[in-house]
Amino acid sequence: MNPGTWSTGFCDCFSDVTNCCITCWCPCITFGQISEIVDKGAVSCGASGALYLLLEVLTGCGCMYSCFYRTKIRKQYNLPESPCGDCLLHFCCEWCALCQEYRELKHRGYDMSIGWQANMENQNQGIGIAPEVQGGMTR
Known part of the structure; x- marks a missing residue:
């Protein structure tokens, strides 16, 4: 995976059918999982999901709240603001945006179902999460 590119496309929702269905029927769950990881456990999945709901x-x-998390993800991983602005993506297709963000974090090694704390415990035990890279190599 190249730094500066999304791991999956915006409309690749069906590449993870389970998450696509959950997001379609109850986006607050997907948003809660995303926000807990992006905020590094500062706010729980349940609290973020409840506020979104x-x-x-x-x-x-709710898209006005969730679009700010897309911006946070982009800044954390140096991802492009594409195909258009974060808030516009969330306003026009909230489900696709949430699904892409969920897949991005999953591709970066997070187990979205266990939350931030358990992911950090797994990382400390050498399980699962790849190190965060801030940019390419320089000489």
């Missing part, structure tokens, strides 16, 4: 139920604009 509350915003979605009250305003219909």
Whole structure:
């Protein structure tokens, strides 16, 4: 995987059918899992998912909250803002955006089902997570 490129395409939702279905029926679950990993455990999956659900139920604009996490992922992994702006992607196709972000974190070695703390424990035991790379090699 090259730094600076998404591991999967924006519309590759069906490459992970299970996550695609969960995101379609209950996007708050996928968002909660993403946010816990991106925030490095500072906020739990349940709390983030509940806030997303509350915003979605009250305003219909959970996408305005979730688009900021796409920006965080892009900055963490030096990914391009493509095919268009983060908030526009989330507004036009929230499910595709969440699925792509979920797949990106999964491809980077995170087990999305166990949360941040368990991923760190696995990493400390030498299981599962590849080291985070901040850029290419230089001379």
